[in-house]
Amino acid sequence: MKSKLITFLLFIFMSSVGLHSANACRQGGFDISYIHLNGPNYRVHCNFYRDCSGIMLNTLTLTVTSVNCGYTNTYTMVPVTHTGLQLTHACYGHDINCNGGSELGMELWEYEVDVVLGQCPDWSLSVYDCCRNSAITTLQSPATGLVVEARLDNSIDDNSSPQFQNNPFFIGYPNQDFHFNNGAVDPDGDSLVYLLVAPRMGLNTLINYFPPLSSQQPFESLHPITLDSSTGDFFMHPTIAQVGVIVYEILEYRNGQLIGSVTRDIILFILPYPNNSPGLSGINGGIMHTVNAFPGYELCFDILSNDLDAGDSLFITWNQGIPLGSFTSSNSLHPAGTFCWTPQWNDARPQPYIFTASVTDNGCPISSTAIFSYAVYVTTDSTLINSTISPSGEANMLTISPNPSNGVFTILNSEKFSNVRVYNPLGVRFSEKVVHGTINLSNQPAGIYFVEAVMHDGKATWLKVIKE
Numbered sequence: 001m002k003s004k005l006i007t008f009l010l011f012i013f014m015s016s017v018g019l020h021s022a023n024a025c026r027q028g029g030f031d032i033s034y035i036h037l038n039g040p041n042y043r044v045h046c047n048f049y050r051d052c053s054g055i056m057l058n059t060l061t062l063t064v065t066s067v068n069c070g071y072t073n074t075y076t077m078v079p080v081t082h083t084g085l086q087l088t089h090a091c092y093g094h095d096i097n098c099n100g101g102s103e104l105g106m107e108l109w110e111y112e113v114d115v116v117l118g119q120c121p122d123w124s125l126s127v128y129d130c131c132r133n134s135a136i137t138t139l140q141s142p143a144t145g146l147v148v149e150a151r152l153d154n155s156i157d158d159n160s161s162p163q164f165q166n167n168p169f170f171i172g173y174p175n176q177d178f179h180f181n182n183g184a185v186d187p188d189g190d191s192l193v194y195l196l197v198a199p200r201m202g203l204n205t206l207i208n209y210f211p212p213l214s215s216q217q218p219f220e221s222l223h224p225i226t227l228d229s230s231t232g233d234f235f236m237h238p239t240i241a242q243v244g245v246i247v248y249e250i251l252e253y254r255n256g257q258l259i260g261s262v263t264r265d266i267i268l269f270i271l272p273y274p275n276n277s278p279g280l281s282g283i284n285g286g287i288m289h290t291v292n293a294f295p296g297y298e299l300c301f302d303i304l305s306n307d308l309d310a311g312d313s314l315f316i317t318w319n320q321g322i323p324l325g326s327f328t329s330s331n332s333l334h335p336a337g338t339f340c341w342t343p344q345w346n347d348a349r350p351q352p353y354i355f356t357a358s359v360t361d362n363g364c365p366i367s368s369t370a371i372f373s374y375a376v377y378v379t380t381d382s383t384l385i386n387s388t389i390s391p392s393g394e395a396n397m398l399t400i401s402p403n404p405s406n407g408v409f410t411i412l413n414s415e416k417f418s419n420v421r422v423y424n425p426l427g428v429r430f431s432e433k434v435v436h437g438t439i440n441l442s443n444q445p446a447g448i449y450f451v452e453a454v455m456h457d458g459k460a461t462w463l464k465v466i467k468e
Contacts, residue, residue, distance in 0.1 A: 031264035035160040052098035052105035069120040077111035091364035123152040138244035144201035160187040165319035179370040183319035183356040193251040194232040231373040275363035276308040300340040312361040321355030404466035407442035419454040
């Protein structure tokens, strides 16, 4: 009875917003980005997220302008080979409207064009389409046009923009947490800042939300909507069924100077589907999503999945945001993902390395996904290294007593480790002897020291000790 009632209410809501109307507009959203090829040559990339109830776009028009250089031109963007990826998936016995079914369906269509951009500080690259999705309930003028824009300052140096690594979500649930991250990666290693901005119907014309909604609070949510400006983590807890628009802008800085930006304008349906969203833990099952790493030593940690629908199968993937890292997932109903990476000395920098992990269930009628970010700070300051990040139960068994001590420390489970090294707070290793699991720092000044214990499989863990 409950399932039938939910299905009936869902049908009433979807009909009321025109989701199944033959006249519904085709847009699920757009985003735009670019890469530097060589010299003045750039490739502009635009993703069109098609609502399968609408028609296709054979081409897109890219407008390129620079006021400082007195330049305006238009280019025709054409679909790339093998585009048309299906982004929403239904469970057994259901199907999306892309395949003739009744459930909401979205597809990804990609368009590209190569352009020549000389050195100018104010390049604007924009794509316009005539009509937003008619199902939108949060905007005062939902049936207007849509513009996404990328900006580039290549007056000093060439640049590739941030790249969107995660596809957007199109479905959330009332009274449930909604976690998303665009998974943006910058090919040049530039610093990124994430913003929520107003949707545009023209390059210089904004669209208003129905009060009290706004670009910063685009949905009715139990808690204030947040977007972490450093990691890009988006969070809300929607309270009612609604269809709204979120516009993300990502600013790109190099040596403190703004050199580019990209935007993503996306529709989101909050629908009363009978499914609970899955989730992911922090590092090693905790709540922290940041960790410090020391150059030359392998960092590994686990991420645990969870779902209130205990029978749902979960699947964990990542966006390869740290290219030389690895990510594996266990083969179980609610798997754990394991991330490993050995940073090098030239990887040390103030800003973190960020990757995202996604967890997807096999919920019915439509699967649900949540995305979380994890930040790794590579530092040469060994005082910041925390031994609790070790993923292995054996590594976490490293126990030293007494701690603090007057200079003599005993490793209580020294048989677990093949080698033990001691470092001062500057990260310099010194030659104090470790004999039969005893560390003697009697001849060293009082302060903080770091013990590195290497297991038999070569993995290492750290523990901070204090000499009084």
